[in-house]
Amino acid sequence: MPADSPEHRWFHLCAEDELATANAFVTTRVGAVPLVAQNLKGRVVAFRNVCTHRFAVIHGEASGCGPLRCPYHxxxxxxxxxxxxxxxxxxxxxLDAEGRKRLALHPASLARCGRLVFVRVAADGPSLEEELGSDAFARLAALSAAFPRRGGAVEADPDTEGWERLTVANLDVAWRPGHALRLHSAAPPGAGERFTRTAIFLPATADAELPA
Ligand code: FES
Known part of the structure; x- marks a missing residue:
């Protein structure tokens, strides 16, 4: 796995509210590697979404709620x-306790920028802030804080007047001050279109302060 391969890059996965409840999970794929982030008894963790017994994909859905349990055995x-x-x-x-530990899932990296969750296949490498750059990292964290409420039916056309844009990793970030934040994350290389995601967030209040 070359150091500049997609497996060494961070990809936006979801907002943390999607992983707030027990057993909630979100999946993606980077190159040939399926990944899952899941809330397990309050801990949000990321693994390769591949069973260590006979290498079946564990969660086949793009997101959902259920135990981290392989469908095969x-x-x-x-x-x-x-x-x-x-x-x-x-x-x-x-399998005794030692045998089970040897068959633990392969960990993946998980990091947050504000309320946004990113994952990476490689367990080691630059931090998310190092990869995004401190200015973009701070800007994105501030935007995610300024628009904390999930929205669904808001008119969001970033190509119209009043919208601002920022591209960070696989994220197209668009926001209209006081109105809405739209996050459009492209599927990582090798992933299907079902891993492309768009989410809308709203300010806490109509007159919420926006980040500079
Ligand atoms: S392949 Fe997962 S339990 Fe057997």
Whole structure:
């Protein structure tokens, strides 16, 4: 995996409210690697979305809510990625605690910018702030704070007058002061269009202060 490959880059995944409840998950794919971020008992963690038993994809949906459990033989994994629920373990797998740890899911990187969640395949590398640049990182964090409420039916055409634009990683960020923030994240390289996402956020109040 070359150091400049997509697997070494951060990609915007979702806003943290999508992972706020127990077992909520959001998936994506970077190159050939499926990724999942999931809330497991209050911890939001990211892994390769691939079972370590026979390498099945664990969560096939782009997002949802449910245990981190492989659909094939039913192994379920905890927030450390360790398989903790193995149906028929005494007869079929016979894995003790050490054996289970060896079959922990491969971790992925997860970082936040304000209320926005980013993931990366590589476990090590530059921080999200280093990769985005401190100015863009601060700007994006301030925007996410200025528009905390999720919206759905707001008219949002960033090509009309009054909208401002910023491109950060795979994110097209557009906002109209006092009106709305639109986040459009392109699917990472190798991912299908179903991993392209658009979300609208609204200011806390109609006269909320906007970041400079
Ligand atoms: S392939 Fe996942 S539990 Fe067997």
């Amino acid at each position: 039913g192994w379920s994994f905890d927030a450390d990625g360790v398989p903790v629920g193995l149906p028929f373990n005494p007869t079929d797998f016979q």
